[in-house]
Amino acid sequence: MAAAVAPATGNPSDDNPVLALILRIAGIAAFGTMAMFIKLASESGIHIVEIVFWRQAVSVPILLGWAMLAGGLSTLRTARPRSHAIRAGYGLVGMAFNFGGVILLPLAEATTFNFTSSIWAVILSATLLGEHVGKWRWSAVIAGFAGVLVIAQPGGGHVPLVGALVALGGAFMLALISIQIRDLSRTDKPMVIVFWFAFTSVVVTAPVLPFVATEHTSTQWLILLGIGLAGTAGQVLVTLALRYGEVSSVIVMDYSGLIWATLYGWLIFATLPTVWTWLGAPLVVLAGIIITWRESILRRRRLRDRHEVIGG
Template sequence: MALSLRLVAAALLALLLALVKLASESGLALPEILFWRQLPTIALIPLFLWLQRSLKKLSTQRLPQHGVRAAIGIVAMSLNFGAVTLLPLAEATTFGFTSAIWAVILSAIVLRERVGLWRWSAVTLGFLGVIIIAQPGDGHVPLFGAAVALASAFTIAIISIYIRDLAQTEDSITIVFYFALFTTPLLTLVLPWFWTAKSPEQWALLGAIGLVGLVGQILLTAALRFGQVASVIVMDYSSLVWATLLGWAVFDRLPPAITWIGAPLIIGAGLLIAWREHRLALGPRANLANG
């Protein structure tokens, strides 16, 4: 079930990024896109739960943890949306896959977890893929855009740890609601500086961003509730297929050959990390080497 949820979420989030890119190219500013991405959540989730007679799901004893998750989450969302406005869809999506690599680095530095040869090799492999795609100094990818995408993946790695912890006691829809509840007022404060008159097409884009983003985030969070991070995150790689198709169909752009050389290295690194963490979870008998 967790894998299916994550698979659908990956498709929806690829669509979300395409909509964000369209909205940005239509002249809408990033803070305004973020605001309309979050606002529908505050109204639609309570309405849905009220119709289901399940409003009690919104009760929580962990407001501080939701606040921390929201603070990191709004930074991650800003960087993620910013990356897709600076990069082609496929490249922005590929750099996002480095979240698994950042998770290994975080576990070693912050959690003091022992990381052995397998996972450090995966980290090296993944960043080799990043260098190949970015081609520092002589590439088709803007280095600033690549840096924003990598920073987004880093913050997403942090969020995955927080969501996994929250999901032990909170429903996925509760986590999504409090994320919007904490961040929408902050976005409201900056909105007057970016507000513009909108065409019907722009309003349609903003409405689609809010709806697709809400459903995708609920499914994404639910997958972390029902499955291990190392297992469900494998399904995220399917979003590269959707990003490539959307980039071709909507923006008339296909990734260059260099992306198809670097992307398998990044994906391979993520799969190696997922495999190794699965082996570690099985216990000492399953491990032939440390880390």
């Protein structure tokens, strides 16, 4: 369940493709671990609002500490509080949908539906940004949704329809948030964007806690701590990966999340993906890879054209 993160702005001299891949894989493993803890928390009776609160509350002091080491609290200043507020609102809705998908579905199915965020991003780029989308990416969109239909088997009953819709809604929100983050990253650093989302989430969800929180056992507290630590680690690691490698070269590693989802599903929850998931997931993954490949080509083409115009 990779969170949408801002593109890092490291220097070309920082490029280290191998380190970038390792960091991305580690970040996706952390997100897979977070998803496992979320499911455990829900099954133990913890309300989703409290799960969201602690996911972000654990992050805030960690991010503050990181900011202090990186130059002080002044590094968290922003001139766009309204944009951050909108991003936080969308982010909270997206987090609720994504966590809901994990709670309502087996981990492998929830993770696979999460992969459709790249498919939704293509649709949003065409409809909201007016970007021209060619046959390659539209073909990928069709293949991806065909995979979703194979997995969900509408009317088949092996995947709850509500759970599938919730997970797809979460993927849609990730795509929508990625557009916002792309805009915010023009003026603010990744640390600033991540911090204000976490801080705002805590402020918004804290007043609801008295109505949903219950007494917890020591095991439940450890699970909530695990959600916060794993989620923060995942966010930091995938962001660092973008500092040392191109988006197009590391984002394919996101599909390793299906390995962790399958492993945790088997070891912790005694569930394995159905045959329909094994048949449909490759279509969803292939669609994402095609979209990433095509966008990488288009990006290089735009850069080349820009250089020709400047040099011409």
